Amino acid sequence: MYFERDDTIVALATAHGTAAIAVIRLSGPEAYSITESIFRNKIGKAKKIAHHPSHTIHFGTIGEGEIALDECLVSIFKGPNSFTGQDVVEISCHGSIFIQQQLVQLLIRYGARMANAGEFSLRAFLNGKFDLSQAEAIADLIASQSAASHQVALEQMRGGFSSKIRTLREHLLNFASLIELELDFAEEDVEFANRDDLKKLLYTIQRLVHRLVNSFEVGNVIKNGIPVVIVGKPNAGKSTLLNALVDEERAIVSEIPGTTRDTIEDEITIDGILFRFIDTAGLRETTDVIESIGVSKAFEKVKQSAIVIYLFDVHELTAGELKLNLDELKKHITSDHSQLVLIGNKIDKEDFSSIQKEFNAFDVLFLSAKENLYIDDLKLKLVSLFDSRTVHVTETIVTNARHVDALRHTGNAIQRTIDGLNGNVSGDLLAQDIREALHYLGEITGEISSDDLLANIFGKFCIGK
Numbered sequence: 001m002y003f004e005r006d007d008t009i010v011a012l013a014t015a016h017g018t019a020a021i022a023v024i025r026l027s028g029p030e031a032y033s034i035t036e037s038i039f040r041n042k043i044g045k046a047k048k049i050a051h052h053p054s055h056t057i058h059f060g061t062i063g064e065g066e067i068a069l070d071e072c073l074v075s076i077f078k079g080p081n082s083f084t085g086q087d088v089v090e091i092s093c094h095g096s097i098f099i100q101q102q103l104v105q106l107l108i109r110y111g112a113r114m115a116n117a118g119e120f121s122l123r124a125f126l127n128g129k130f131d132l133s134q135a136e137a138i139a140d141l142i143a144s145q146s147a148a149s150h151q152v153a154l155e156q157m158r159g160g161f162s163s164k165i166r167t168l169r170e171h172l173l174n175f176a177s178l179i180e181l182e183l184d185f186a187e188e189d190v191e192f193a194n195r196d197d198l199k200k201l202l203y204t205i206q207r208l209v210h211r212l213v214n215s216f217e218v219g220n221v222i223k224n225g226i227p228v229v230i231v232g233k234p235n236a237g238k239s240t241l242l243n244a245l246v247d248e249e250r251a252i253v254s255e256i257p258g259t260t261r262d263t264i265e266d267e268i269t270i271d272g273i274l275f276r277f278i279d280t281a282g283l284r285e286t287t288d289v290i291e292s293i294g295v296s297k298a299f300e301k302v303k304q305s306a307i308v309i310y311l312f313d314v315h316e317l318t319a320g321e322l323k324l325n326l327d328e329l330k331k332h333i334t335s336d337h338s339q340l341v342l343i344g345n346k347i348d349k350e351d352f353s354s355i356q357k358e359f360n361a362f363d364v365l366f367l368s369a370k371e372n373l374y375i376d377d378l379k380l381k382l383v384s385l386f387d388s389r390t391v392h393v394t395e396t397i398v399t400n401a402r403h404v405d406a407l408r409h410t411g412n413a414i415q416r417t418i419d420g421l422n423g424n425v426s427g428d429l430l431a432q433d434i435r436e437a438l439h440y441l442g443e444i445t446g447e448i449s450s451d452d453l454l455a456n457i458f459g460k461f462c463i464g465k
Helices: 032-040 095-109 119-126 133-141 147-157 160-184 195-224 236-245 287-306 319-330 354-358 376-389 401-422 427-445 453-457
Strands: 009-012 019-027 057-065 065-078 088-093 226-231 264-270 275-278 307-313 338-344 365-366
Touching: 009 095, 009 119, 009 264, 019 032, 019 119, 019 264, 019 376, 032 057, 032 088, 032 095, 032 338, 057 088, 057 095, 065 095, 088 095, 095 287, 133 147, 133 160, 133 427, 133 453, 147 160, 147 195, 147 275, 160 195, 160 264, 160 427, 195 275, 195 401, 226 236, 226 287, 226 376, 236 275, 236 307, 236 338, 236 376, 319 338, 338 376, 365 376, 401 427
Parallel strands: 226 275, 226 307, 307 338, 338 365
Antiparallel strands: 009 019, 019 088, 057 065, 065 088, 264 275
């Protein structure tokens, strides 16, 4: 029974595995009584915790009968001033896997139930501790892998995004109420909702919704990492560049052209931004079936990437050949937002000045992947490309596909309402479109939700959160 709220649940709140400390969490009406059944003070007497103030920590021994399992610290949080809004107990024990398992099983024997994935957060949502978008931000915060994704998730968890949505909904709800009231007095032909004021509000909402939808492209790469594909002719040094960027022998390097047959991916964080680098098969005409599949995959990655690095050997390519290769590559860059970076590799083999003259007409960053020359310049370039196309992460940014889908539906309903006002349609049709906009805004924060939606969202959380 996933939505049961009247029993007491238990789960390991820290990561599975051996550690110095593990934390086991209980939430529910029997959290204190179950804990008191197995908790003893230093001299072996039952230790009562229910009468102690909330947010206090107590030392003692946990065990069954005369058999002690571990010495622990027990923290108590009394509802509604707790994470879940219920009485909560957190037991900090030694991090032995055996102790963790025995302690959880002991608590279950005394009346607790093993929590489902995300059930602590679900109870917090159902008890009004935060809204649905804030709950999703908790999962994003736990999964954050960079300073940027951490900052965005933290801002959303604190309610920055929710407050904007809630304010929009409240203003729209006020007008919806007035229009609904007009319908009750249709025979009197009265107008409670000022149409000019409503139109101004709708345009304001439309602009904000449009900006939030557009922020998703940036928000998605902040959350999941900026995809950067490395393409070029065979033996241009793509795998060597990947290894230099991630500072690890991630890809096999060989003098034999066509070594890379499939894509190889790895991630690094540069100045707090997560980049996902993708090494690809060399671009060339080939009769080798496996290699041709690799070339096709390379072009697919080009279409999907925010940044495309075209790497070429400065000794194997002329300026004219480079132009032809770039013209062909650009046919596969389908996104208007994709950035193309030209990298001239292997400058350690020859006089640098003569190389620069050959490619004067192009904006080329020269480096040596093998000798690790100017790799830091490339990293700075990548960060600057990201900074040039993003808003500040302190602003409200949409990172969740569910949210952006709801916002698009909201925008469509708002546009229909504007069109209706301009066309002097009846109040009942206006009310219908406004109700639809309110519905989708409510889906974001959870003011309107279904059991299936909640199960899908919280089922992706880890057990214990």
